[in-house]
Amino acid sequence: MPAQLAFQNVTLGYDRHPAVHHLTGEVASGALLAVIGPNGAGKSTLLRGITGILKPLGGSISLGGIDTRDVAYLPQTSEIDRSFPISVYDFVGTGLWRKTGFFGGVGRGAREGIAQALAAVGLTGFETRGIGTLSGGQMQRLLFARVLLQDARLIVLDEPFNAIDAKTAADLLELVKHWHTERRTVLAALHDLEMVRVNFPEALLLARGPVAWGLTAQVLTPDNLHVAMRMCEAFDDGAAACAVDIPSRAA
Amino acid sequence: MAVDVLIMPFTEFEFMRRALVAVIALSLGGAPLGVFLMLRRMSLVGDAMAHAILPGAAIGFLLSGLNLLAMTTGGLIAGFLVAILAGVVARSTGLKEDASLATFYLASLALGVTIVSIKGTNIDLLHVLFGNILAMDDQTLLLVAINATITMLVLAVIYRPLVIESVDPLFLRTVSRAGAPAHLAFLALVVVNLVSGFQALGTLLAVGLMILPAGIARFWSRDITPMICIAVASAMLSGYAGLVLSFQTRIPSGPSIILVAAVLYSVSILFGSVGGVVRQLFPRRHLEA
Numbered sequence: 001m002p003a004q005l006a007f008q009n010v011t012l013g014y015d016r017h018p019a020v021h022h023l024t025g026e027v028a029s030g031a032l033l034a035v036i037g038p039n040g041a042g043k044s045t046l047l048r049g050i051t052g053i054l055k056p057l058g059g060s061i062s063l064g065g066i067d068t069r070d071v072a073y074l075p076q077t078s079e080i081d082r083s084f085p086i087s088v089y090d091f092v093g094t095g096l097w098r099k100t101g102f103f104g105g106v107g108r109g110a111r112e113g114i115a116q117a118l119a120a121v122g123l124t125g126f127e128t129r130g131i132g133t134l135s136g137g138q139m140q141r142l143l144f145a146r147v148l149l150q151d152a153r154l155i156v157l158d159e160p161f162n163a164i165d166a167k168t169a170a171d172l173l174e175l176v177k178h179w180h181t182e183r184r185t186v187l188a189a190l191h192d193l194e195m196v197r198v199n200f201p202e203a204l205l206l207a208r209g210p211v212a213w214g215l216t217a218q219v220l221t222p223d224n225l226h227v228a229m230r231m232c233e234a235f236d237d238g239a240a241a242c243a244v245d246i247p248s249r250a251a
Numbered sequence: 252m253a254v255d256v257l258i259m260p261f262t263e264f265e266f267m268r269r270a271l272v273a274v275i276a277l278s279l280g281g282a283p284l285g286v287f288l289m290l291r292r293m294s295l296v297g298d299a300m301a302h303a304i305l306p307g308a309a310i311g312f313l314l315s316g317l318n319l320l321a322m323t324t325g326g327l328i329a330g331f332l333v334a335i336l337a338g339v340v341a342r343s344t345g346l347k348e349d350a351s352l353a354t355f356y357l358a359s360l361a362l363g364v365t366i367v368s369i370k371g372t373n374i375d376l377l378h379v380l381f382g383n384i385l386a387m388d389d390q391t392l393l394l395v396a397i398n399a400t401i402t403m404l405v406l407a408v409i410y411r412p413l414v415i416e417s418v419d420p421l422f423l424r425t426v427s428r429a430g431a432p433a434h435l436a437f438l439a440l441v442v443v444n445l446v447s448g449f450q451a452l453g454t455l456l457a458v459g460l461m462i463l464p465a466g467i468a469r470f471w472s473r474d475i476t477p478m479i480c481i482a483v484a485s486a487m488l489s490g491y492a493g494l495v496l497s498f499q500t501r502i503p504s505g506p507s508i509i510l511v512a513a514v515l516y517s518v519s520i521l522f523g524s525v526g527g528v529v530r531q532l533f534p535r536r537h538l539e540a
Binding site for chain 1 (some may be wrong): 290408409411412414415417418419420421422423424425426427428429472473474475478
């Protein structure tokens with residue numbers, strides 16, 4: 001299976017301080033990978049690096065030939081202005097940007113796509129409502145509908161099931177598994193280890209550096225989790241420049 | 252006779268017809284921009300920009316007297332400089348756009364008033380500060396019309412990225428690189444329209460024909476498309492009624508136009524169908540589902 005995603009000794013961070021340190025490895029095309037680790041482990045940073053929002057401090061990330069703009073990304077904390085006067089229908093429609101661009105028409109096919117995406121997340125009938133009227137769970141469903149419409153080969157979800165009820169989480173998880181059957185590559189940062197064990201074939205345990213990476217059952221061992229928890233967020237203002245040029249190998 | 256009051260001024264006097272054309276052009280360009288300024292929480296940015304164009308206009312005035320083309324060119328240059336510098340500073344440093352703009356426009360305003368005071372009289376200063384829509388010559392009118400045309404064309408091009416950037420900037424950044432250019436183009440359009448408004452309403456009130464109609468529209472619609480239409484219509488209505496009011500009374504034209512808009516705004520606050528005071532005080536019975 002060709003790699004959809006390859007990390008070459010990647011270091012990502014802010015103000016020269018690494019949040020993900022010397023990561024090397026590949027994600028096969030069609031993989032369903034859970035990214036887990038304690039708070040501050042670098043999960044969100046890694047995902048931001050994949051989407052191109054954050055440029056690596058070192059190393060490189062290759063996306064198997066697709067443009068960063070063709071990666072569908074669901075951020076953990078969105079910057080969405082919920083008071084903006086836009087309808088659910090139009091908001092989901094922005095997922096078609098890569099196809100329509102500045103001027104492209106939204107034809108019958110596109111309109112059907114929007115209707116199907118809304119139906120898939122259970123928001124049929126909400127088309128004309130303003131996005132400000134949605135509940136937190138409905139908003140998350142809406143964002144999933146937009147990801148659906150982006151029709152991306154590589155989908156990156158940052159803690160997509162946070163602060164939503166069990167029913168919504170279960171519905172949205174079904175969508176994620178459906179994407180897996182469609183051979184799309186999906187990465188999701190998650191905290192619920194039970195959910196990872198049951199639903200995600202592969203896992204990456206991150207604590208700045210990779211602690212373990214591979215089949216979920218082999219990654220989520222008590223020993224590995226213990227190691228990850230202990231690697232606290234080491235932030236040292238006076239840290240010297242990193243001298244390591246041997247990448248830490250994982251998997 | 253109603254006809255005498257409402258129509259006669261425009262059939263009888265050419266300067267009134269010119270003023271009406273100018274105000275319609277200003278409404279078409281300015282009001283949609285005002286809606287975006289409001290929705291992007293940049294209402295006061297428009298105000299700041301209006302002040303920022305002053306030194307440019309003042310330098311134009313200094314070089315060639317009350318020549319509108321020179322003042323406009325100067326205003327455009329100053330406005331673009333401040334808008335682009337403020338935008339670049341905000342985007343490349345952690346400083347928020349409003350703080351960045353505030354520093355630039357305050358310096359700019361002080362410089363502008365200084366320049367006008369050095370050479371001009373108080374009358375000149377008054378003209379610069381309040382404009383005169385009743386004295387539009389051919390050249391100025393053409394300029395205002397061209398600016399309105401450019402505004403509508405450019406806005407049509409950047410409309411989608413502008414909307415997406417307003418509602419979900421992070422999403423636009425992940426799917427497109429159009430965000431920053433669209434934002435800068437938008438700021439440039441604001442400057443162009445302020446310079447237009449500057450001839451008619453002066454530096455202090457130019458932004459009024461952008462922001463007040465946008466505020467009015469907010470009380471009548473929940474969707475951005477009708478909101479823009481309502482804003483344009485209420486800007487035109489304010490312009491027309493303001494001119495009539497100014498003609499029949501002794502109120503100067505610029506303040507007259509803005510006062511009419513303010514009255515419309517007050518009515519909207521009270522009776523608007525979206526969040527109006529009366530609607531809140533006497534809510535209709537809640538629905539079944």
